[in-house]
Amino acid sequence: MQKFDTIFKNGEIITENGKEKTDLGILNGKISAIGILNDEASVIEDASNLIILPGGVDAHVHIDQPSGPDVEMADNFQTATMSAAAGGSTTILPFAMQEKGQSLRKCVEDYHKKATNNLYIDTSFHLIISDPSPQVLGQELPALARDGYTSFKVFMTYDDLVLNDAELLEVFEVAKKEKTLVMVHAEGYDAIRYLTKKLEDEGKLAPYYHGLSRPQIVEREATHRAISHAEIVDIPIVIVHVSGNEALSQIKWAKNKGIKVFSETCPQYICLTEDDMKGLNMDFEGAKYVCSPPPRDLESQKAIWEGLIDGTFDIFSSDHCPFKFKDKKGKDRPGARTSFKWVPNGIPGVETRLPILFSEGVSKKRITIERFVELTSTNPAKMYGLYPQKGSIKVGADADLTIWDPNKIAKIKQSNLHHGSDYTPYENLEIKGWPIETWLRGIKIFGNGEFIIKENMGKYISRGFSSL
Ligand code: URP
Ligand code: ZN
Ligand code: ZN
Numbered sequence: 001m002q003k004f005d006t007i008f009k010n011g012e013i014i015t016e017n018g019k020e021k022t023d024l025g026i027l028n029g030k031i032s033a034i035g036i037l038n039d040e041a042s043v044i045e046d047a048s049n050l051i052i053l054p055g056g057v058d059a060h061v062h063i064d065q066p067s068g069p070d071v072e073m074a075d076n077f078q079t080a081t082m083s084a085a086a087g088g089s090t091t092i093l094p095f096a097m098q099e100k101g102q103s104l105r106k107c108v109e110d111y112h113k114k115a116t117n118n119l120y121i122d123t124s125f126h127l128i129i130s131d132p133s134p135q136v137l138g139q140e141l142p143a144l145a146r147d148g149y150t151s152f153k154v155f156m157t158y159d160d161l162v163l164n165d166a167e168l169l170e171v172f173e174v175a176k177k178e179k180t181l182v183m184v185h186a187e188g189y190d191a192i193r194y195l196t197k198k199l200e201d202e203g204k205l206a207p208y209y210h211g212l213s214r215p216q217i218v219e220r221e222a223t224h225r226a227i228s229h230a231e232i233v234d235i236p237i238v239i240v241h242v243s244g245n246e247a248l249s250q251i252k253w254a255k256n257k258g259i260k261v262f263s264e265t266c267p268q269y270i271c272l273t274e275d276d277m278k279g280l281n282m283d284f285e286g287a288k289y290v291c292s293p294p295p296r297d298l299e300s301q302k303a304i305w306e307g308l309i310d311g312t313f314d315i316f317s318s319d320h321c322p323f324k325f326k327d328k329k330g331k332d333r334p335g336a337r338t339s340f341k342w343v344p345n346g347i348p349g350v351e352t353r354l355p356i357l358f359s360e361g362v363s364k365k366r367i368t369i370e371r372f373v374e375l376t377s378t379n380p381a382k383m384y385g386l387y388p389q390k391g392s393i394k395v396g397a398d399a400d401l402t403i404w405d406p407n408k409i410a411k412i413k414q415s416n417l418h419h420g421s422d423y424t425p426y427e428n429l430e431i432k433g434w435p436i437e438t439w440l441r442g443i444k445i446f447g448n449g450e451f452i453i454k455e456n457m458g459k460y461i462s463r464g465f466s467s468l
Contacts, residue, residue, distance in 0.1 A: 004032065004041040005442055011047030011403070014054075014373050015393045024052060026399040029441035034395060047403065053373055054393050055090025055121075055400035055438065056354045059380035060183075060240060060264060060317035062346065063094040064114050068160070071344050072329040074322040074420035080350060081120035081458055083419040084320075085446045087351035088435030090121050090400035091381070091390050091461070095153060097128040100160060104129070104140040108149065112460070119458025120451075121440055122400070124386065126183065127152035129171055130161045137174045145178040148462030150385045153183040153240070156222045157214075157292075162189045165229065172233040181383065181466045182230075183238045183264075186222035186247065187214055187293060196341055207286035210340040211274040211294040219293050220246035227254045227261055236260035236466070238383070241319050243269045243293035244300030248307050255312065262314045262383060262468065267349050267356045268295050269304045272425060287331040289425050291321065292345045308375065309367055314468065315383060316375040318353040321346025322421040330422075348421040352412055355431045358404070363432040385463035403437035410434065416449070 004025040012021050013034065025033035025041065033039075063080045064073055075083070077094075084092050096111035098104050104127065111125055127144065129136065129152050141152070154171055155161035163171065175182045196213045199205075204212070223239055227250060230237040242248055242265045254261045272295035279285030289295060307313045323344045324330035335342035354376055361367040367375075381391020389398050412426045437447040445453040 002033070002039045004037070004039060006043045006045060007037050007039065007041040008045045008047040008052060011050050011052040013052045013393055014369055016378070018370060024393070026442040029399055031393060031395055031397050031399050034393065051369070051404040051406055052393065053402050053404060054377045054391055055402050055440070056088050057091045057377045057380040057386065057391055058084060058089045058318050058320070058350055058353060059093045059315055059384055060266070060319045061092045061094040061350055062321040065095065065097045066099060067344055070329055071323070071333050074324045074330060074348065074422070076420070077115045077118040077123070078120070078456065079418065079420040080320065081118070081123065082451065083351040083417065085120045085438045085440070086418045088354040088402040088438055089350065090402070090438060090440050091123070091386065092121060092350065093124050093126055093384060095128045096125040098130050098136070100131045102131065104136050104144060108144060115460065117456055119456050119460070120445065121458045122390070122461050123458055124384070124461040124463050125149060128161070129154055129163070132163065132167050132171050137170060141174050142178050145180045148464070150463050150465050151181040151183060153185065155185040156226065157185065157187040157189040157192055165225070168226070168229050169233060172229055172235050176233055176235045179465050181236060181238060183240045184226040185241070186219060186226045186239050188218045188222040191218045191221065200339055200341070205339045206282045207279065207284060207290050207340050207343055208274070208277045208282055210290045210343060211277055213340065214292060214294060216244050216246035216296060216300070219243060220250055223247040223250040227259060230261065231259050236262065238262040238264060240264045241266050241293060242304070242307070242313070244296040245303035248303055248312065252312055263307070263312060264315045264317050265304050265307065265313050266317055266319045267353055268319070268347060268425070270301055270360060271356060271429065273297055273301070276425070284332070284337055287336060287343045288325050288423055289347065290331070290340065290343045290345060291319070291347045305366060308361065313375065315380045316353070316357055317380065318349040319346070320348055320350035322348035322419055324420070324422045326422055347425050348419045351417050351419055352424060352426050354402070355412070355434055356426065356429070358433040359431040363406070379468060382468040383466050385465050385467070386461065387467055399439060399442040401439040402435045403439070404433060405436045406433045408432070408434040408436065
């Protein structure tokens with residue numbers, strides 16, 4: 001008879017072979033058996049009427065990034081990882097963002113300092129390349145790739161981050177050599193600047209006009225351009241935070257042509273619309289929903305669902321980018337009430353990502369629970385070199401588990417969330433199906449609304465290459 005640390009009895013377990021009502025044994029932080037277990041264990045958990053899924057892997061999270069003069073993100077690594085854990089995620093991938101002129105190595109060291117001893121769940125960094133100097137492309141990026149920083153993001157817009165086409169191609173070339181995966185923020189910089197000026201000249205300044213300054217055509221054009229550059233260099237890329245049918249149609253076109261392009265969407269594109277940015281009668285409340293790309297219309301939500309259902313989307317991430325609403329260093333920064341251009345872009349969502357997709361997708365029978373697991377855990381782990389340690393319930397994997405009550409109904413409330421922001425864009429959204437416990441490497445860290453482990457047991461994870 002074997003002795004386990006923990007046995008879950010009678011849970012509905014989702015493995016890569018499908019659903020099975022059975023037992024799961026944990027030993028030394030790893031999943032060590034799946035099947036009927038009549039063995040001893042220090043702890044026996046009754047999981048009847050509950051579902052056991054691999055812990056969520058959120059592959060797109062912004063924490064403590066410098067965001068312009070006098071602006072502060074609302075989360076540090078401690079609050080962001082607590083919030084993620086409470087929402088059923090066990091691994092997150094935030095960004096180490098290079099500032100212009102900064103050494104990439106120094107940037108990574110800075111983010112490690114911020115994260116060390118502040119992690120409630122496991123964490124690994126993507127890089128953001130904003131200054132592709134010869135030193136960065138020739139030495140730092142290749143050395144960091146070999147050290148396990150195997151993915152990075154580039155931007156086609158934003159004053160401080162934008163890369164021009166020549167720079168994108170150069171960066172793609174390095175990614176090819178180093179076998180790293182490039183995430184692309186696809187919105188066209190010049191078109192946004194042109195439209196922003198036009199709107200401002202017409203006196204259209206409220207947060208709502210943020211959406212009109214970056215319509216779907218701007219995203220579609222940049223998506224096509226990024227895909228074309230990737231095709232020329234012959235590398236896979238990920239188009240992140242896809243908001244609607246225009247960009248999605250480019251991705252479908254590329255996939256049909258055999259071009260290796262992955263895609264990601266996020267909760268804001270299935271739950272919010274451009275009308276949310278109107279606030280109460282076109283007032284500043286709309287700033288709560290300002291993110292980029294912006295939420296679109298109901299037709300776009302429909303298109304996003306089609307992509308989630310038919311397999312076009314590979315992953316579903318939060319793009320958690322939290323600012324406080326009532327804060328002069330947040331959404332209400334100086335100038336933000338005079339033009340949408342100054343409203344910090346981004347919304348919180350690391351804690352609500354999984355409940356929203358479970359409720360809107362699985363409970364409403366739009367997607368299967370197996371597809372839910374693929375989008376929120378297995379594929380992000382495979383895409384970013386964490387699999388099979390993460391992303392799947394299989395023998396030998398880390399015992400990162402989320403226990404779901406599929407029948408629990410409750411509304412999302414800011415007062416119940418753990419992030420540093422002072423609002424949620426999803427206030428009062430009714431959810432059916434909640435993650436009630438989160439286990440990290442065999443230890444219950446969160447259960448029934450409380451943190452059980454108060455010290456920070458999250459580890460930094462060095463990654464391998466993409467296996468998707
Ligand atoms: O508005 C957003 N999404 N802000 C976060 C930064 C980004 O582009 O992902
Ligand atoms: Zn982005
Ligand atoms: Zn983002």
